[in-house]
Amino acid sequence: MPSGEERPFRFALEVCRNPAGAVSRWKSVSGRKAAGCIPIYVPEEILHAAGMLPVTIWGNEFSPASSGGVPPFVCSVAGGIVSAIRSGKWEEIDAWVFPSTCDTIQNAFEVLFPPNDDRPRFPFVFPASADAPGAPEYMLDRVEAFREWAGTVSGREVSEGALERSVRVYNENRKVFALLEERMAETPGSFTGTELWAYARAGMVLPREGHTEILKKALSRSREVPGPTRAKVFLTGMLATGPVMEALDAAGAAIVGNDLALGNRHYSGSADESGDMSLSLVRRHLRRDPCSTLHESGRTRIERLIERFAWSGADRLLMLRVRQCEPESGDVPDMADECRGRGIPFLCLDIDLHAEERASARVRIEAFVEMGE
């Protein structure tokens, strides 16, 4: 029987292993609808305020039975999402939200979505550049349209009051997740990579209120401060897979910072809790750090990454690149140069969500951790 300390982690891990089961349980208890959110940057507060459960789908929740008619040039995130939908998985999801993350997501939504699937869909096109003239006005229009759509799908209009409450719930959740990240930076090894992964992923499936409680419990534990770690790693990329995190843990590496989309990018930045709520969501989005899918305005993604790297106290940078992901690939050579210039050990590890890469990931991560020891 897990101890009280381990219980939040076990629960989160269980949710990660079977997210569809967790969604199904929530639906049967609440009697409400779930919305599948394709990564990344869906303003989930709106779905929450409409009484729906926003569920981020990463494409590795089911092992794809076959390619499911997905072309080979599609990354395993989008490929996994599409093949799951095409093969009738994710029946717990009542509606879909597709943001304009990248060429692959935009086109997959248009072309590969099964035509006989009549669940409501919303293509959330957001400005690719925060400082483009007219970007706030355009995004406000999209947020309002999304708000209306969510109200229609759920049958519950998204009132200003409900949205304000949801913004508070999300801000609280982000604050607590930030505490977890701070703890990992201040006390390397206080949470393992697998724990970070499980807590980050579980929050994309569970109602945020429940997730906040789990995080608080996890943070309240009084575990012994671990001894010195072999390496302090900063992770960047769209996501880490379970095997990658296990390999980092096994190699004795501590994650002290990350800008993963399935991690910091999802949880960072709070929305203003007063004033016009739609505008507040627009501002939150436009204030984001530059990332691989958002055009860098002023400061580049690499500059920002290096700043965050320094703040975290990391001693090496690990880039996890989903194969076939163009947005993430573009920065890799310059990122590698920057690291080389600063004497920061850097590794770009290609990952595929559906390939069995456990052994090769382990070998490369072990070698990476040994660098400069």
Added chain:
Amino acid sequence: MTRPKRLEAAAGMKELMLRHFQAGWLAREEGRKVAFVTSGAPVEFLHAMDVVPVYPENHGAVCGVARAGGRLCQAAEERGYSRDLCSYWKIDWGARTRPSESPIGGLPNPDFLLCANNICRTVVKWYEGLSRFYRVPLLLLDLPFRHAEEEPAAREYVRDQFRNLPGELARLTGRMWSEERFRESVDLSREASVLWQECIEANSTRPAPTTAVDQFLLMGPIVTMRGTREAVEFYRGLTHEIRERVRRGEGAVEGEKTRLLWDNLPVWHQLRPVSDFLADHGTALVGATYTNAWTERAGESPDVSEGLADAYARVWLNMGLGHRCKPYSFGQEEIAARLKSEGIPCILMDGDMADERDFAEGGWRTRLEAFVERLDNEHHRGMRG
């Protein structure tokens, strides 16, 4: 072997394109600025400010035709760009570090960059990298993806950005914005697009006066010199030559039996062999979905695909898969399945547009041979029936 009849205009185009590339190199001496620009960007704004536009994508295609793409991509991969990236992007990087491998010696350095993400979002990452490499400003035009009906807010967003461009360009060039030159350039663009559309549509006659391969090779000026008088003059000459062919009932392919449409980007390094092979079998590539992208015109925006669908309603379909261009390659299998269900033969061939390393030449020939034979048989059955 029977080859498609060459167009006289082709020789003139080489000359024209050479002058275009030279203009980039000479710009500085002439006190003009150079901007790298994406193929779907509104270049008329640059012409208004006497900026010389340079097209890295077009350079990628030129390297593809010369079969230099593989070596240049290789250089980019050695630098850390992954193999699965757009080959135009990688060629651009490769040519920056190994310009001697490019058939035109690479590209001149830009003073600034103008990137429009209406063709894809890949170009944003590409141009961000260019901006870091050359340490020059990047103007991004964020043109939102249109899923269904156009949203008025999206149009307004685009307008806001367009309204902002003259000021930005004035800042970058130190010149006064010239509305007059801008309008003149828009008019010239429109004129060239009308002529280009006529060239394409002429192929709805039988026999087709040109092939889609001609179109691929002759689209250089409409892509890179839109908005200039030279482009208008060039397409005027080409239209004249095509009209003459139509008048004489002269086809590009001797004894045209079968007509094919090409979907997706051209596989630049295989254009001639494919075209010669087909001509030798009495098969004409009469159209391509790619070339009509440059028939869009300001203020009119006709539904070109509708028009084309009418013109080519009864042709055979042929498709290429440009694997490194994801936006263009999406939906190929769905289109093929649909066509097959409607009894229209089609073949899917796999190959990168500019990286000849990703093309199995032998396999391509065998498959196309079988396809053409099948069409031939059906043609004869049809003649007997």
